[in-house]
Amino acid sequence: MDLHLKDKVIIVTGGARGIGKSIAQVLIEEGAQVAIVDKIPQAKRTLPDRSEKGFFYNADLSTHQACCEVMNEIIEEHGKIDGLVNNAGSNDGIGLENGTPAKFTKSLIDNAGHYYYMTHYALPYLKKRKGVIVNIGSKTAVTGQGNTSGYVAAKGAILSLTREWAVELLPYSIRVNAVIPAEVATPLYESWLNSFNDPQEKLRQISKRIPLEHRLTKSEEIADTVAFLLSDRSSHTTGQWLFVDGGYTHLDRAIS
DSSP states (O other): OOOOOTTOEEEEETTTSHHHHHHHHHHHHTTOEEEEEEOOTTOOSBOTTOSSBOEEEEOOTTSHHHHHHHHHHHHHHHSOOOEEEEOOOOOOOOOSSSOOHHHHHHHHIIIIIHHHHHHHHHHHHHHHHTOEEEEEOOTHHHHOOSSOHHHHHHHHHHHHHHHHHHHHTGGGTOEEEEEEEOSEEOHHHHHHHTTSSSHHHHHHHHHTTOTTTTSOEEHHHHHHHHHHHHSGGGTTOOSOEEEESTTTTTSOTTOO
């Protein structure tokens, strides 16, 4: 199926690694011009381990000034924006008991602030193109996790903003949706597994609770859903939260 993404300019934050990298790769394969915004030392202008060309912008998105600057760079180079994928963030373990008010506030800014900043500065260009916004959420926003108040609060805010922006941007025909992963096989997830005494046993315990095929979600499966939402094949879909998690969040985990 042709997603009609050829030559579309799409920004992917956190696009140099993990889920973001898979999103960038799928979009490039569909012919899009992908602006990969990430904080990477000595950033190169090609995708790691890939022959396809991407466009790298090295930026720390923790301030609105940095987001404004990188948006200006993208516009200067490409002249337009057709889509924005807000993806960057990390589960930083700032809990209620083991955190502090200052750390909580910083976690909110680090994980949700740039979603607002990047969208705010992209909006004038998205309006011209009837662009599309896809926010990457987390199942923790609807299930809780424990000991990660900052991250979960940020991801909850992102889901609410998805609905809020979908309403506000209706007059411009800008669609806004969220994709919500759960347990996804990424290098970062593998590193987390390796922190346990028996990583394979921990993986087995997690996988058996994922109803569909008892396996982790592939990052490419998240990326394919994001590409669909960015395309005109989903032209009447807005304000939605799409769970790509093998049924982990909503199906009975007692299913055998």
